[in-house]
Amino acid sequence: MAGTGGWLLDMAEGAFDESVQARIWAMARALDATGWCMQAVPGVNNLLVTFDPLVTDGEWASQALREQWAGTVANEVPPSVIDVRVDYGGTFGEDLSEIASWAGLTEEDVIAIHAGGTYRVAAIGAMPGFVYLTGLDSRLAISRRSSPRLRVEKGAVIIGGGHAGVMPCSAPSGWHILGRTELDMFSPCRQDPLLFHLGDIVRFHDSRKDCSE
Secondary structure (H helix, E strand, C coil): CCCCCEEEEECCCCCCCHHHHHHHHHHHHHHHCCCCEEEEEECCCEEEEEECCCCCCHHHHHHHHHHHHHCCCCCCCCCCEEEEEEEECHHHCCCHHHHHHHHCCCHHHHHHHHHCCCEEEEEECCCCCCEEEECCCHHHCCCCCCCCEEEECCCEEEEECCEEEECCCCEEECCEEEEECCCCCECCCCCCCECCCCCCEEEEEEHHHHHHC
């Protein structure tokens, strides 16, 4: 249980599984249409479901969720493909040299590996518009910093553990900084505040190559 009015469903059995994640998204959409579920929030291979404990019995909710999961199949919404132009290194990517040293690679290798990947939005959380991207090459799967920075700037292109991401606003973070993008991940002024949505495909591009083409 997650408090008196919530259940955290952990579907993971080992490493991240994209097919499991797709079922989680489908289950979240189905629960949003029920009368008893207040909120269904997908995490990475898990799902947080909240309800009103004064109206809904917790044990009933637990059984209902088990049955719902058993009958859920992935019915993905076609994803958008979003290209992210990145200024790597220099003053915009202060951890690039540290990551290269840790991985036994050159800085150019790190940039090429990061920009050569295809990423997917697995979950949105921590702060508005913050996405957990799967697809990071294992050679760049560096643990998060032991001492988080008190401020990482909006637009910072970051990696931490097995995930990649982009800072939607300036905030504390223990992720490592590779570069910066001008894209706005979250804006309450837009009709749709989020730039990325669950299941979207993200590709990073080295801005220097854009200039040379």
